[in-house]
Amino acid sequence: GQNIDQPTEMTATEGAIVQINCTYQTSGFNGLFWYQQHAGEAPTFLSYNVLDGLEEKGRFSSFLSRSKGYSYLLLKELQMKDSASYLCAVAMNTGFQKLVFGTGTRLLVSP
Amino acid sequence: NAGVMQNPRHLVRRRGQEARLRCSPMKGHSHVYWYRQLPEEGLKFMVYLQKENIIDESGMPKERFSAEFPKEGPSILRIQQVVRGDSAAYFCASSPSPSEKLFFGSGTQLSVL
Numbered sequence: 149g150q151n152i153d154q155p156t157e158m159t160a161t162e163g164a165i166v167q168i169n170c171t172y173q174t175s176g177f178n179g180l181f182w183y184q185q186h187a188g189e190a191p192t193f194l195s196y197n198v199l200d201g202l203e204e205k206g207r208f209s210s211f212l213s214r215s216k217g218y219s220y221l222l223l224k225e226l227q228m229k230d231s232a233s234y235l236c237a238v239a240m241n242t243g244f245q246k247l248v249f250g251t252g253t254r255l256l257v258s259p
Numbered sequence: 260n261a262g263v264m265q266n267p268r269h270l271v272r273r274r275g276q277e278a279r280l281r282c283s284p285m286k287g288h289s290h291v292y293w294y295r296q297l298p299e300e301g302l303k304f305m306v307y308l309q310k311e312n313i314i315d316e317s318g319m320p321k322e323r324f325s326a327e328f329p330k331e332g333p334s335i336l337r338i339q340q341v342v343r344g345d346s347a348a349y350f351c352a353s354s355p356s357p358s359e360k361l362f363f364g365s366g367t368q369l370s371v372l
Contacts, residue, residue: 152301161341182359190263190363191302191350236303244357245292249301 149175152250153237159256160226167251168221173221178239182210182221187235194221194234223255225253231257261286262362265351266332272368280336280367284353289336292361293326296348308334334341356371 151173160166179198183191196210197203197219209222221234224246234253241245264283272278284291293305295318305318308328317325323341327358328334338345348368 170304188365190365192363196360205321207273234330237302241283242315243357244307244314244361245352245359245361246304247302247361249294251299251304 150238150248152236152238152248154221154234154249154250154253157256159258162226162228162257162259164226165222166226166255168223168234168236168255170219170221171251172217172248172250173238174238174239174240174248176241177214179240180210180212180219180253181217181235181237182208182236183235185252186234191235206246207239209228226257228257228259231255261312263288263351264363265349265364267367268365269319269368269370271372273372274342275340278338278341278345278369280338280349280351280369282334282336282351282353282364284334284351285355285362288353288362290354290357290360291328292349292352292354293334293336294352294363296350296366298347300351305336310327341369343371345369346371 154170182194183231185191195210202211207224235249235252237247272332275345291308294302306326307315325337348366350366
């Protein structure tokens with residue numbers, strides 16, 4: 149079976165740094181995605197990692213360790229608008245975007 | 260450039276009725292996916308379509324559910340004889356090629372009374 153684990157909920161303060169972890173056990177692997185989803189809105193793409201290491205993009209960074217089945221999303225200089233759900237998803241080896249999602253981490257940023 | 264458009268945003272049906280969910284992909288995208296999100300669960304893959312072809316429907320329930328993406332017009336996800344367990348958010352996504360990242364619509368929230 150496919151298993152993606154991430155914390156259900158996290159809280160942080162404006163201006164702080166938060167790390168959202170994701171562990172996975174899947175029958176295939178063709179990269180790991182992070183999406184952001186505000187309540188009632190479309191999930192929007194944040195990052196994609198297929199090789200081990202850190203990818204940095206502005207205030208957001210994502211890390212992958214394939215040997216450990218582990219990824220994290222790092223958000224720096226938190227802003228109130230970062231309050232959202234963060235979805236971790238593994239792409240299967242299908243040649244197309246068949247993604248297996250975790251249940252998402254709800255992040256609440258407080259003043 | 261408009262994003263992925265789904266309608267309706269909210270759909271209420273009584274048990275036994277039919278539900279039709281529509282998805283217009285982004286301009287230039289010919290690859291469409293449907294995902295379902297049940298309460299307190301992650302998004303789950305249902306089906307992947309290209310124009311006029313179903314490529315992978317391994318996530319579709321065996322009965323009552325069907326999907327199409329005709330040569331002209333939007334992709335349609337059809338649920339016949341809905342039951343309470345079909346209540347969920349249904350998200351459509353599109354991409355310009357099979358290997359490129361997905362762009363999601365805002366979803367259709369289906370409620371079955």
